[in-house]
Amino acid sequence: MKLYYKAGACSMASHLALEESGLIYAIEAVDLVSKKTESGIDFQSINPKGYIPALVLDDGAVLTEGVAILLRIAALAPDKELAPAMGSINYMSLVEWLVFIATELHKPAGMQFNPAMPADGKTALKTILTRRLDYAEKTLGTGPFLMGKSLSVADFYLFTVFSWLGRLGIDTGAWPHLIAHFERIKARPATQAVFLAEGLA
Ligand SMILES: N[C@@H](CCC(=O)N[C@@H](CS)C(=O)NCC(=O)O)C(=O)O
Incomplete structure (x- = not known):
């Protein structure tokens, strides 16, 4: 591959x-x-x-x-075991997280890197992204992972998008659980x- x-x-x-x-x-x-x-x-x-x-x-x-x-x-x-058994309700929860990260976090974050994006557009995207990250913060809780006790591919995706926030000038201080999640994934060999x-x- x-x-x-x-x-x-x-x-x-x-x-x-x-x-x-x-x-x-x-x-x-x-x-x-x-x-x-x-x-x-x-x-x-x-x-x-x-x-x-x-x-x-x-x-x-x-x-x-x-x-x-x-x-x-x-x-x-x-x-x-990076994903639950296909078709199970837990598998659908994983898909739910993956689609949420792709459409509600990745896109509004990624679009802010586009040099053609006007300042107003960036501000609007930041507002949406902040709201979505507030949701992720509450739902993740102490996790430790998005799927609870099990590490899954969604954790790698959330980690990746979260790693961009500093470069976008977004203060992550309001999301201690997301920060702890980021550090947890970062520490993995x-x-x-x-x-x-x-x-x-
Ligand atoms: N829908 C795609 C989007 C992937 C995407 O946004 N890739 C960005 C980098 S994070 C890219 O390659 N952008 C360059 C381009 O669109 O030309 C996916 O979810 O995999």
């Missing part, structure tokens, strides 16, 4: 899942401006949508969209390995 990624971007959630899964994988960085990969390939020939993450599976099939990639990685490493591999350590 090969993950196409950009250091510290949303693809880091997939990278964390791969590292935690114990599966064999490679990574290749993508320049999202030129759409060239590290080895000089036109990234749009791999993912015509032009964005990361993209995961090339061992049979050559290409999977895109972070949520799909995370669930696939969890399914490929059942012994690691797999996270440290991913930071090193992405040049973030």
Whole structure:
């Protein structure tokens, strides 16, 4: 398997899942401006949508969209229990978190990095994001993980989006449970390995 990624971007959630899964994988960085990969390939020939993450599976099939990639990685490493049994109510709760993070956290956060986004737009997105993070703070509680006692792929996704807040000038002080969750995931050896591999350590 090969993950196409950009250091510290949303693809880091997939990278964390791969590292935690114990599966064999490679990574290749993508320049999202030129759409060239590290080895000089036109990234749009791999993912015509032009964005990361993209995961090339061992049979050559290409999977895109972070949520799909995370669930696939969890399914490929059942012994690691990074997702509950498919179809169970707990599995649906995991999907609920993943969709919430993708649409209610990732997008309003990620769009603020767009240099074309006007100041008013950024302020409106910050208001939405703050409200959603208030919800996540209350629902996570002392967790320790989004799914309660079990670590899941949703934790890697929340960790990744939360890591952007400082760069967006968002004060995280109102969310002590989210901070504790962030520190918990950051302390994991797999996270440290991913930071090193992405040049973030
Ligand atoms: N719907 C996609 C969105 C992924 C996404 O927003 N990727 C960003 C980086 S975090 C990207 O590659 N942006 C460059 C672009 O859209 O050209 C997913 O959930 O995986």
